[in-house]
Amino acid sequence: MKVKFWGVRGSLPTPLTSPEVRKKLISAIWKARSLSLDNSPEAKLEGEQTDIISAFLDSLPIEERGTIGGNTPCVQIIPDDGELIIVDCGSGLRALGSQLMQDEFGLGEGKASIFLSHTHWDHICGLPFFTPIFIKGNRLNFYGGHDNLEDRLRSQHNPWHFPVPWNVLGADKKCVQISPDSPFNIGNTRVIMHELSHPGRCFSYRFEGEDGDVIIYASDAEYKHLQHSKVAEYIEFFQNADILIFDTQYTLTEALAKEDWGHSSAMIGIEMAMEANVRNLVMFHHEPTYDDEKIVSLCKKTDQYQQILNNNSLKCNIHIAYEGLVLTTENLSG
Numbered sequence: 001m002k003v004k005f006w007g008v009r010g011s012l013p014t015p016l017t018s019p020e021v022r023k024k025l026i027s028a029i030w031k032a033r034s035l036s037l038d039n040s041p042e043a044k045l046e047g048e049q050t051d052i053i054s055a056f057l058d059s060l061p062i063e064e065r066g067t068i069g070g071n072t073p074c075v076q077i078i079p080d081d082g083e084l085i086i087v088d089c090g091s092g093l094r095a096l097g098s099q100l101m102q103d104e105f106g107l108g109e110g111k112a113s114i115f116l117s118h119t120h121w122d123h124i125c126g127l128p129f130f131t132p133i134f135i136k137g138n139r140l141n142f143y144g145g146h147d148n149l150e151d152r153l154r155s156q157h158n159p160w161h162f163p164v165p166w167n168v169l170g171a172d173k174k175c176v177q178i179s180p181d182s183p184f185n186i187g188n189t190r191v192i193m194h195e196l197s198h199p200g201r202c203f204s205y206r207f208e209g210e211d212g213d214v215i216i217y218a219s220d221a222e223y224k225h226l227q228h229s230k231v232a233e234y235i236e237f238f239q240n241a242d243i244l245i246f247d248t249q250y251t252l253t254e255a256l257a258k259e260d261w262g263h264s265s266a267m268i269g270i271e272m273a274m275e276a277n278v279r280n281l282v283m284f285h286h287e288p289t290y291d292d293e294k295i296v297s298l299c300k301k302t303d304q305y306q307q308i309l310n311n312n313s314l315k316c317n318i319h320i321a322y323e324g325l326v327l328t329t330e331n332l333s334g
């Protein structure tokens with residue numbers, strides 16, 4: 001299986017600012033001073049010159065060549081059987097919709113299974129801008145743990161909030177309430193839902209591929225007490241995952257100070273991941289007030305923390321979720 005990240009920011013869409021872009025440009029231009037470019041007056045930005053610059057940019061880490069991204073949560077699970085599985089409908093969903101429109105969804109022949117962790121705005125605000133939902137013939141099945149999922153989605157289309165009512169959206173839309181911890185299948189992918197601790201109720205999803213590979217989406221969750229008895233249910237749910245997408249919105253200090261705000265930190269994530277024998281931890285639901293640099297520094301600190309914790313147990317790789325990132329279970333599980 002693969003997972004592709006379309007939106008990774010928590011709470012609020014967070015566009016990159018001009019001062020942030022400028023800082024990246026200054027750093028890149030400085031690093032580019034050793035490139036052997038054609039300095040003659042006739043030189044043009046094309047062909048080999050463009051290739052040299054592109055290769056140089058590709059060599060830079062994502063936070064220098066681009067950005068981690070400001071769209072709110074939306075990920076695509078890509079199983080081997082070709083089913084389309086989407087988790088959460090944050091603002092990242094808009095770009096996924098544009099891509100889908102180039103294929104069957106543009107013809108009104110698309111089908112998607114959409115899982116919702118919960119319906120806080122940052123997880124549903126992309127839905128009114130998901131073009132496939134406007135096209136008659138497309139089939140969208142929404143799954144979630146809330147008993148009034150359809151009402152929750154409809155209410156976003158109240159004219160007070162959005163001009164196009166739910167009923168006018170052309171696609172065939174079905175909302176299905178699923179029971180926690182009761183496995184069911186989407187194609188050949190086994191899906192299990194488990195409740196997390198978050199205001200208003202929130203659910204995580206475990207996707208098990210036909211090869212036994214596992215991707216878990218566990219965003220928007222607070223782990224107030226880390227004693228084994230309090231986290232045992234989550235450790236069990238995360239057990240042996242190839243990829244665990246985890247709410248790392250805060251620093252550890254903030255996570256402790258912001259009790260009941262419903263979020264966690266990468267330090268807590270790595271502790272739980274190690275205990276659950278997770279191979280790859282993905283930092284996700286980034287805090288809107290953190291810039292790329294700060295998120296990268298949190299990742300480095302978490303890696304150092306893992307080295308302190310690690311008593312020769314298997315290393316868990318730590319990744320920062322960024323827009324456009326694709327992770328493949330086969331390449332990662334080694």
Ligand SMILES: [Zn+2]
Nearest residue numbers: 010011122220
């Ligand atoms: Zn959220």
Ligand SMILES: [Zn+2]
Nearest residue numbers: 118120198220
């Ligand atoms: Zn939330």
